[in-house]
Amino acid sequence: GAVVSQHPSWVICKSGTSVKIECRSLDFQATTMFWYRQFPKQSLMLMATSNEGSKATYEQGVEKDKFLINHASLTLSTLTVTSAHPEDSSFYICSARGNDEQYFGPGTRLTVT
């Protein structure tokens, strides 16, 4: 199946700093990418949908100024968590739509201290 990578796989940062997470589709072009967040023992929650070259569409309750999404090319989307706080600690998972299917990355574990 198609491969989606994320970098970094885990990151620890201090409160108030910003963290960027990259999502790449390695062997296909993804016109649409999705960002999810998952807290411990909970299901995945969709944060936003991004289309290449246009602004992301955020789900209700997700702060667009805090979670900046850039989808500059057909193989790369980035999520920047700005001014991170401990409550932003979570597992962030990206997904890319290609070949009529949706493929998920391995996730990024963010811990804010």
Added chain:
Amino acid sequence: DAKTTQPPSMDCAEGRAANLPCNHSTISGNEYVYWYRQIHSQGPQYIIHGLKNNETNEMASLIITEDRKSSTLILPHATLRDTAVYYCIVRAADPGGSEKLVFGKGTKLTVNP
């Protein structure tokens, strides 16, 4: 909100078939049934999907009732590595690629030796 209902947990003996049910009584005519699974601390993995006919691939079989209000995912010979949370999701076909996958709580399948 998720449009599916699944039991929160199930157990299965190694080597036996695992049958995971899903109710989707409000499914629309253009919505597919998708199954994904998530092994601990990893991104979701695509398993199978179908519209109204039964489907089979190298991982599993999908049985959809004639009225399409429920389905069953069958892992024919479960192994310990099949221990995961299994998500049943309904989603409309979308050639534009922006249709969202909304995750419910899933079924935690534990395969016992």
